[in-house]
Amino acid sequence: MEQASSARFGFLKSNRFRILSVVAVVLAVAPSFGIGVYGEYVLTEALVFVIVTAAWSTISGYTGQVVLGPTIFFGLGGYASAYLAARMGLSPWLGLIVGPICGLIFGLIIGLPFFRLHGPYFALATLALTEVMGLVATNEQQYTGGSVGLQIPFQPPLNILGLSIDLNSNLTQYYIILPMALACTYVMYRIAMSKAGYYFTAIRDDEDTAMSLGVNVLKYKEIAFAVCGFFTALAGAFYANFLFYVSPDAFFGIQLALIILVMGVLGGADTILGAWISGFLLTLVQEGLRVGFGAAAAYPVLIVGAMLVLLLLFLPKGIIRLFTKKRV
Amino acid sequence: MTGGLYGLIALGMTLIFGVMHVINFAHGDFMMIAMYVSFFMFRYLGVDPLLGIFAPIAVMAAVAFVVERYLLRLSRGRGQLILGGKDLTGLLILVGVSMMLENGAQAAFSANYLTLTVSYSNATIRTGGVTVSVPYLVAFVCAIVIMVMLYLFLGRTDLGRAIRATATNRDAASLMGINVDRINLVVWIIGLMLVGTAGALMSLVFYIYPTVGINFTIKAFIVTVLGGIGSPIGAVVGAMILGLAESFTAYYWITGYTNAVGLVIFIVILVVRPRGIFGRSTV
Numbered sequence: 040m041e042q043a044s045s046a047r048f049g050f051l052k053s054n055r056f057r058i059l060s061v062v063a064v065v066l067a068v069a070p071s072f073g074i075g076v077y078g079e080y081v082l083t084e085a086l087v088f089v090i091v092t093a094a095w096s097t098i099s100g101y102t103g104q105v106v107l108g109p110t111i112f113f114g115l116g117g118y119a120s121a122y123l124a125a126r127m128g129l130s131p132w133l134g135l136i137v138g139p140i141c142g143l144i145f146g147l148i149i150g151l152p153f154f155r156l157h158g159p160y161f162a163l164a165t166l167a168l169t170e171v172m173g174l175v176a177t178n179e180q181q182y183t184g185g186s187v188g189l190q191i192p193f194q195p196p197l198n199i200l201g202l203s204i205d206l207n208s209n210l211t212q213y214y215i216i217l218p219m220a221l222a223c224t225y226v227m228y229r230i231a232m233s234k235a236g237y238y239f240t241a242i243r244d245d246e247d248t249a250m251s252l253g254v255n256v257l258k259y260k261e262i263a264f265a266v267c268g269f270f271t272a273l274a275g276a277f278y279a280n281f282l283f284y285v286s287p288d289a290f291f292g293i294q295l296a297l298i299i300l301v302m303g304v305l306g307g308a309d310t311i312l313g314a315w316i317s318g319f320l321l322t323l324v325q326e327g328l329r330v331g332f333g334a335a336a337a338y339p340v341l342i343v344g345a346m347l348v349l350l351l352l353f354l355p356k357g358i359i360r361l362f363t364k365k366r367v
Numbered sequence: 368m369t370g371g372l373y374g375l376i377a378l379g380m381t382l383i384f385g386v387m388h389v390i391n392f393a394h395g396d397f398m399m400i401a402m403y404v405s406f407f408m409f410r411y412l413g414v415d416p417l418l419g420i421f422a423p424i425a426v427m428a429a430v431a432f433v434v435e436r437y438l439l440r441l442s443r444g445r446g447q448l449i450l451g452g453k454d455l456t457g458l459l460i461l462v463g464v465s466m467m468l469e470n471g472a473q474a475a476f477s478a479n480y481l482t483l484t485v486s487y488s489n490a491t492i493r494t495g496g497v498t499v500s501v502p503y504l505v506a507f508v509c510a511i512v513i514m515v516m517l518y519l520f521l522g523r524t525d526l527g528r529a530i531r532a533t534a535t536n537r538d539a540a541s542l543m544g545i546n547v548d549r550i551n552l553v554v555w556i557i558g559l560m561l562v563g564t565a566g567a568l569m570s571l572v573f574y575i576y577p578t579v580g581i582n583f584t585i586k587a588f589i590v591t592v593l594g595g596i597g598s599p600i601g602a603v604v605g606a607m608i609l610g611l612a613e614s615f616t617a618y619y620w621i622t623g624y625t626n627a628v629g630l631v632i633f634i635v636i637l638v639v640r641p642r643g644i645f646g647r648s649t650v
Contacts (some may be wrong), residue, residue, distance in 0.1 A: 067501035162458070178624060293581060337473035338470070341465055341474060
């Protein structure tokens with residue numbers, strides 16, 4: 040009993056937890072230190088990518104089924120949100136519930152055929168699928184608004200207990216995404232540390248051996264894919280609210296898919312908490328370069344590509360492996 | 368007739384993929400560079416792309432040398448990023464190279480669409496009710512010729528046999544005294560020289576712009592999987608099928624879905640018959 044409870048609450052006593060709490064507190068008070076609207080914008084974006092990267096790590100780093108097109112779910116969540124608002128006149132924030140459910144179900148469905156594939160074939164099949172979805176979003180104009188995408192109308196302020204909350208402001212959105220990112224990483228971390236998480240690793244390290252030892256390989260791959268789908272779609276749904284629009288390029292684009300990939304590798308593919316390092320680092324680097332070179336310049340992605348190459352040559356296990364060898 | 372061009376691009380990919388087991392994610396981007404080389408040769412030196420086809424081929428050979436020798440060889444054998452039982456470092460490095468080339472080209476040449484117009488760009492030959500564009504015909508003939516040459520090279524020469532041995536079993540080939548590193552280098556150089564050829568022909572019929580490559584990378588990959596990995600005949604036949612499927616989609620359905628049809632074929636073939644039409648090994 041003693042041991043069980045220490046295992047269950049071990050995380051709360053670990054260094055990782057202390058570091059994360061400090062980060063959380065710093066982020067929570069950051070807006071009151073005058074980082075400005077742009078600062079809030081950048082931090083919000085970073086937190087969205089923390090969720091996406093952690094979800095990517097669950098399927099790619101932990102389970103070993105590298106997804107090159109996580110935008111499948113990102114776009115699905117985003118379009119679900121925007122569709123609710125622009126075509127059905129509901130609140131786009133309902134997308135935070137509908138989107139992840141779509142992502143989860145879609146992950147389970149496409150997992151069935153896709154998990155017949157291995158390694159690079161699976162990776163490229165996901166990229167192909169996200170391309171197809173982008174094309175569908177471009178061509179089915181009556182549902183998706185075509186290549187322009189859908190606009191999300193401004194929402195009237197919410198009244199809760201006499202408080203008027205403006206969901207359109209950057210600050211409110213920041214305080215929505217911050218606890219969301221913390222909760223999401225915590226849940227994914229718990230999944231990765233659970234028995235299922237060890238099955239994931241077993242499948243990654245040697246699928247045949249795992250199967251011979253009684254691990255239901257397809258089931259656990261499906262679970263990992265559904266987890267990835269759920270959280271990526273959640274982040275996508277939020278991102279649609281954050282940008283106030285969805286478009287095939289911004290949500291299904293290859294560029295975005297590849298940047299998520301770089302983030303996944305940067306922090307450490309087989310870590311959930313590494314997402315906090317890479318989500319922030321890469322978003323800040325990109326925004327910094329954008330400020331330096333102008334928004335339309337090609338240099339940010341050029342440098343991100345160079346970072347990926349150097350990283351794979353010299354630090355393929357990711358930044359977090361400089362600090363710890365443990366499962367994180 | 369676009370099939371001929373796809374075939375040329377896919378031949379390089381099937382070779383690299385079949386031997387190295389690395390998916391060349393930057394394949395189309397290398398072709399983009401070759402297209403720019405052809406374009407600048409034509410604009411500033413007045414060299415016809417077909418006569419000056421050696422320039423992009425030479426540039427591609429040099430690129431292949433640098434990429435293989437200085438990027439991929441460094442990462443090989445360290446076993447650092449093995450996921451799902453496969454070492455994906457090579458693929459991911461090429462993803463990075465692709466991002467660099469695309470955006471580097473955008474920074475250097477701007478994102479404008481360029482066209483290279485020669486006297487025969489729009490020329491057509493009419494035979495028995497079928498109109499064929501001359502550049503496509505040239506590409507088609509080139510693809511067939513190169514396919515046959517490649518087939519003979521792989522089957523009949525010592526170097527070709529060494530390449531196939533390496534493709535079948537790297538370690539055993541190494542034990543038999545084959546210098547595997549050298550084979551890798553040779554395969555990359557041949558593969559990218561084919562890309563250079565494709566780029567020169569492509570510059571005649573296609574717009575030249577920095578992001579032209581990614582679409583062709585995907586198409587080459589579809590064709591490779593469709594035809595069977597490592598099979599030159601498969602690459603050309605697969606390319607024909609893809610070219611026809613796209614033309615039919617554009618003609619009978621919606622132009623917007625021409626790119627989708629290949630991807631759907633790709634997903635279906637992977638799930639139904641992963642080894643492709645002419646492939647032997649399973650995925």
